[in-house]
Amino acid sequence: MNQVEPIRNKEDIQRMYQVLKAKSERDYLLFKLAIHTGIRLMDLLNLKVEEVLKRDEEDIVSSWIQQCAPSIKIMLPEDLRSEVKAYIEANQLTYDQLLFQSLRTHKELSRQQAYRIIHQAAEELGLLHIGLTTLRKTFAYHAYKAGISIAIIQKYLGHQTTQETVKFIGLSTKEEHHTIIALNL
Template sequence: MSNEVNPIKSDRDIAKMKAALHGRNRLMFVMGVSLGLRISDLLEIKIGDVRGKTELVVTETKTKKPRRIKLSKTVIAEVKKLEGADDEYIFRSRQGGNKPISRVQAYRILNEAAERAGIADKIGAIGTHSLRKTFGFKLYTQGIDVTRIMAILNHSTPAMTLKYIGITRDEIDAAYEAIEV
């Protein structure tokens, strides 16, 4: 696995990924892109953490900081379909026992879906972190200020956030060229 993975930038490609996934794996993708959590935190979510709720509270593994996340209508609708006890992991391993799937398994699921969706070559390196990067990119394209995205992703500088979500010099130049007074 390479360290540098890319966000999925087009809504069409996001839709293709969703269509290439089913059940638990589709929910992992939807929640990953919707919540912006690191995969280690996403995989630790239990059914009871989200069932019947409008927000999720997690203590981030990396920062040890609690984070409160408002759940979108899409996530709430997907969560309503969940079956199982509140103490079960949402992304439970099929290996038996109540354990979440591994990061490696999540990586495999996403890469296989990108191949099935026909977007693997277009996007380039895709991995579990692509979900979080896609979340940041979506916020940016919806006009959310980069300093707010920086705070949400817990980055130290706006430049780090722009690099992280894959905003390239070409995209910045194109934005300036789009302004004609």
């Protein structure tokens, strides 16, 4: 089995958005929600509308993330929140339905279908070493690059050690040593 990598380049992420959105709003949102939350694939594929949209407030929540690290909150960007709401409305999804369904069977997407969606888009763009774990790795990599502590990312991902997280993200030792602490007390 080949080792998959995170998508490190933000331009490549934007290109993935374009390719996936041209094919299907569902595929685009599956990818976008995955890389913005780091949610496990099977949890993502089993998400119901009621788990992302509160009945009373009509707002997207992250209660489905709370299983792994209840003290960590993931803030979804406003544009993503709006896109998910619009997708739910456009597809007339009810609270008890799956957010991401097979168009043919109206059941959850299989891992194989999800893999085909992501892999074909990446292949079209010439991106190598892309698979389903890429989604979580991309989330973790960009969280780290945004300044989130590796220990917090480790806890969120459910890893035993920070070394496991560093390896998972695919950080090289060269990247790790570029941390600068500049205090002016």
